[in-house]
Amino acid sequence: MGDSTLIQGRYRLLDRIGRGGMGEVWRARDESLGRRVAVKCLKPLGTDHDHAFTRVLRERFRREARVAAALQHRGVTVVHDFGESDGVLFLVMELLDGRDLSRLLEDNKHHPLPVADVVDIAEQVSAALAYTHEQGIVHRDLKPANIVRLADGTVKICDFGIARLGHDVGFTTRLTGTGIAMGTPHYMSPEQIGGDDVDRRSDLYSLGCVLYEIATGVPPFDLDDAWAVLVGHRDTRPEPPRTHRAELPAYLDRIILDLLAKQPEQRPHDARELGRRITAGRTAPAYAPGVVAPRSKAPQPVGRPVGAGRAEPPSWTGGTTTGREATGTGPRTTPPGPAPGLSADRVPRPGDPGAAAAPGDPCPAAAPEEAAALAGRHRAGLSLGRLGRWEEAGEIHRAVAAERERLLGPDHPDTLASRYEVAFTLSRTGHPAEALRAYKRVAEARIRVLGADHADTLAVRQEMAYALGRLGRHADAHQVYASVLAARERVMGPDHPDTLRCRHNLAFNLGRLGRPEDAHRMAREVAEARARVLGADHPDTLVTRYEVAYELGRLGRWQEALAAYREVAAARERVLGPDHPDTFAARHEIGICLGRLGHSARALALYEGLIEDRTRAQGPDHPETLRARHGLGVNLGRLGRWEEALAESREVRALRARVLGPDHPDTLVSRREIAVALGWLGRWSAALGEYREVAAARERVLGPDHPDTLAGRDDEAHCLEQLGRAAEAVELYRRVAVLRGSGASRAAGTAHAAPF
Structure with a gap:
């Protein structure tokens, strides 16, 4: 070759x-x-x-x-x-744009990775193993060189099936007397060493070895030769990771030691249980660790004692290696494709597959130590974002952006990558106008430095379109999406995953422009293209199939929408797992369809189960758990149980105000639902107060002519009618009509001058 x-x-x-x-x-x-x-x-x-x-x-x-x-x-x-x-x-x-954990440790001079990164890697790998084990697949050779972290923080396991292939074709190291293929000794389970049958718990042991190494900087048995390492795995109790690194959380120390149990039945039952333990430990209140005992001079054996005389290693250890080489000889730039199921109207951030620059890599113009520290802080910000801790992520990205600007200049790609993340966190924390301004500054700089058709420039322009849509400026968003799509088709081709992602977003925006037929047609075309390029069950394909179902609902074709959502939910459960947020989202939409079709009792039962599952997986105060509770309240009302609906809406509104803020759109939706319930109970004066508060908050946050603000004023006018105040209602309807007309005129007049 x-x-x-x-x-x-x-x-x-x-x-x-x-x-x-x-x-x-x-x-x-x-x-x-x-x-x-x-x-x-x-x-x-x-x-x-x-x-x-x-x-x-x-x-x-x-x-x-x-x-x-x-x-x-x-x-x-x-x-x-x-x-x-x-x-x-x-x-x-x-083709993966990232570095395997072996390279990350080497680049970090074998210092341990930040605790947040260790936990994030543990969570992502456990989720992947849970999926593969449920398919009946055991990896058999899990090690740092087979785990790759992409530039955006996504973690991927490589070489599934390769270990078994190597065994079949004779490419692994020598075999034991029982014919069991040997992997890298630093990460082998005791049952692999003994030639016993292996199952999913062997992978969990290997993962424990990997986590031990990235958390402490050394493998659990960092000894001189293969035989000593293998005996260590078989007979010796590992030192607790906190003896190497006192600041490790106690729960993480315990999890790693449980993974390294000698007997498979003493380890976590499966990767799903492991993931739950990691999530529970990460979200539990932190406490100061106690005094850690000093590190002992030598690991203490368990089970069979190792004699004073040194036994000769078996012949089958001749092909194994120890020390730093044991992290593997796999590729340093490893084989990564389209970003997983991005939500509708979202684009990949710089460093996602398809973006040319990899933000967070060491900055060439800065001192290596400063560059590496900033890169680590940048990744920490990305990790916080993946955990939904957007305020904290924003603070980190703002600080890193300021430091990078000081060291590298305002137009350096790494500086712009951090400024991009600042804008992204603003968007995710409910500040679309500020996000749009921040994106616009990054876009101007990238056009100047990288060119208008560079992948990073197109990514930020596409993100600007998303922010425009959040502001209700769907005509402007449409023009930006169309411009980006034309560039992507010209540069990348019509079937490139990034081109298809942009077409998906354009379809989404067509629906918001009131063109559901066009949106449905385009979404179906994108779903077919993604199925052809990525596969029918690829997360991105499922995102677009989800959008097809959404547009069917907007067209009033609820029975077809219900069938489509059920197919997506089943596929996501099969591909991503039953507790994945995208699976939950499809189940939520099934509940909406059931309610729209008049099956409110079935919808109520669905939401009750969804609330239970979301509470277990994400917590009782998670925004999506509260969204499911909102759906429960809506269907209580549809069943005529208005007092229960009112009580549920009030509780959800209070929780959303605490978690999201009093003026967050979801909080305001709950306030509106309170007003609806009050109206059905005949308490129109109280309902009017709630409707006015909702409209005033939307006007304050979104502007007086935003569609949601105008819808709130319509609610207020309807309430005035019910109270017999017809003249006030007519006047308010007239004001709303004027604002709608001026908003439409302004949109038409500015559509040709939309930014970028």
Whole structure:
């Protein structure tokens, strides 16, 4: 294999990015789809195998490759294709823009990673393992080199099925007497070492070894040779991670030690349970750790004592390595594709797949130590955002942006990446106008520095369109989306994942412009294209299928919408898991459809179950748990249980005011629901007060001619009618009509001057 080799007339090898015991990994171009991929070429089969044996091995390869290709989870590297070319078996995978944990530790001079990063990695890997284990797949060779962290913080496990393939084809290290393929000794479970059967709990042990290393900087048994390491895994109790690093949270220390239990039944039952424990520990109130005992000089053995005399290692350890090399010989730039299911009308941030720059990488113009520290703080901000802690994330990004501007200048790509994140946090904390101004400044700088068609420039312009939509300026948003889409099609092609994401957003915005037929048609086209390019059950495809269902609802085709949402919910549960937020979101929409179809009792039961599941997975005060409770209250009202509906709406409104703020749109929706219940109970004076408060808050936050503000004024006028104050109602209706007309005129007049 060499540069510019064309495999099967489709995959052109460009440059080698990794080499290991099983073969080589190449950066390549898929000439058919025009996308970059990674191609893993396994070593040719030896000539000492007879034809029957090689035929069996090829069949095993095809079987295992199909298994790997069937895995569809945002935490698992996607396998696009596989085959054989000139006697070489190959796999085609997504090309990952990130670094594996082995490289992260090396780049960090083997200092441990920040605690927040360790917890984030643990959560993401446990979610991916939960999915793969539920598919009946065990990784068998989990190690830092097989776990990649992308530039946006997403964590992916690589090489599912590869360990078994290597065993079948004879590329792993030597076999035990029982025929069990040996992996890297620093991360092997005791049952692997003993040649026993392995299951999902073996992967959990290996994950415990990985977490121990990234949390402390050293593996649990950092000894001189393979035999000593293997004996350590089999017979020796590991030192608690906090003996190496006192600031580690106690819950994380306990979880890692439980993962490293010698007996599989003493470890967490499965990865799903592990994920729940990590989430519970992360969200529990922090407390100051007690005094940690000094580190002992040597690990203490458990079970069988190791004699004073040194036993010779078995012959099968001859191919294993220890020390820093044990982190693996896998590729340093590893095979990553489209960002997972972004919510409607959202675009990838810089560093997401498709964005050329990788924010957070060390800054060349700054001192290496300062650059690395800023990169770490940038990643910490991204991690806080993924946890929904947007206010804290914003504070970190503002501080990093100021430091990067001081060190690198205002137009350096890393400075702009931090300023982009500041804008993003403003958008997520309910400040779309401020976010739009911040995005506009970043867009101006990127156009000047990188050019109008650069991937990062297009990303921020697309984010501006999202902010415009949040401000109710859907005509302006439409023009920006259309402009970005034209550039993406010109630069990347019509089927590039980023182009399809922009078309998805354009379809979303068409619906907000009151063009549901056009929105539905375009969303269906995008869903078909994404299914063709990414797969029918890819999270991005499911996002667009979700949008198709939404537009069906807007067209009043509720029965079709219900069927579509049920298909999406089933696919998301299969691909992402039952407790994934996107799965919950589809279930919520099923409840809306049931209510619209008059099945309020069934909708009520659905919301009761959803509230229970969201409370367990996300907490009782999570905004989405409160959204499910809002749906419960709406259906209580539809069943005529207005006193219960009023009580539920008041409680949800109080919680939303505390969690989100009194003027947050969701809080105001709950206040409106209170007013609705009061009206149905005949308490129109009290309802009028609530309607006026909602309209005033929306006017304060969104402006007097925002559609939501005007809808609130309509509610107020209706209430005045019910109170017999017809003249006031007529006057208010007239004012609303004038504002609607002026808003429409202004939109028409500014549509041609929309920013960028």
